Amino acid sequence: MKILVVEDEQKLAGFMVQGLVQAGYLVQLSNNGAEALTKATSETFDLILLDLMLPGMTGIDVLKNLRTYKISIPVIIISALGGTSQIVEGLDLGAVDYIRKPFEWEELLARIRILQRKVFSSESTRIGVNDLVIDLMSRQITRNGKQIVLTGKEFALLEYLVRNTNRVVSKNQILENVWNMDFDPESNIVEVYMYQLRGKIDKGFEQPLIETVIGIGYKLKGTKSSL
Incomplete structure (x- = not known):
């Protein structure tokens, strides 16, 4: 499974990448929305872990552009903006899940595994x-x-x-x-x-x-x- 992590907080991004790699996933990192969109439109990913508060192009803008380009990569929002209209907007734009910061690492891995099972249940593994x-x-x-x-x-x-x-x-x-x-x-x-x-x-x-x-x-x- 290939995952794109979109996170501008350097320490958290490094922690996420290291943990996902150790869990056996292929991982790419983007620290801003524009770069993430470029990667998502030029490479194949199975999942995007997307922060909303990004410099320049926000996570909401990334989601809007993904849908404009008809890119249907599953997106899990990871943000500190719990309970805000942006979270609702992100889910309405097609994000499949939301995790609030700070989060438990095992919970994130469990959410990813749940998504894997859903995806693989509809196609050959x-x-x-x-x-x-x-x-x-x-x-x-x-x-x-x-x-x-x-x-x-x-x-x-x-x-x-x-x-x-x-x-x-x-x-x-x-x-x-x-x-x-x-x-x-x-x-x-x-x-x-x-x-x-x-x-x-x-x-x-x-x-x-x-x-x-x-x-x-x-x-x-x-x-x-x-x-």
């Missing part, structure tokens, strides 16, 4: 790429019927590759989307995790799925389908 099957809800992975056990971060990396099947993704894109890090030429974290993932996904199978595109990045190649 399983994606296939050739003989690889990944279940986004149960986090179970099999290849040619053989069960594969991944760590949380390995699963997040595989999910990102599956979402971009047959597209080359750069090291920078992987760092930003899986680790929520800026490019660091000294870091080899992507290479280390890609090596580990290949050892579990490709080792022992006749046809490798993960391909290195020299000088550019990586690609998961195959025929993608919903199961």
Whole structure:
């Protein structure tokens, strides 16, 4: 599940991103409404966690623009403006839930899980790429019927590759989307995790799925389908 966090309070934003990444989610962060709208219209997200009191373009403005562009990403409002007309307006504009600041972390995770169940109940949670099957809800992975056990971060990396099947993704894109890090030429974290993932996904199978595109990045190649 890929989540866009829209929060301008630096300390809270960092706490939310770190917690969501540790929970196994793919996370992007925007600290203002205009940037959040740009990300939401150019990338695919499963959920937006949206503060209302943002510099420049407010959260309400973001919601209005999302609906204007007919972008139906579920939105959970997270705001200190409890009981105000802005909350009602946000829900009327299509937000699916509201959490008041300060909030309990476990409550936020529970609300996200509830949303996941609602979304996945109306569509398949399983994606296939050739003989690889990944279940986004149960986090179970099999290849040619053989069960594969991944760590949380390995699963997040595989999910990102599956979402971009047959597209080359750069090291920078992987760092930003899986680790929520800026490019660091000294870091080899992507290479280390890609090596580990290949050892579990490709080792022992006749046809490798993960391909290195020299000088550019990586690609998961195959025929993608919903199961």
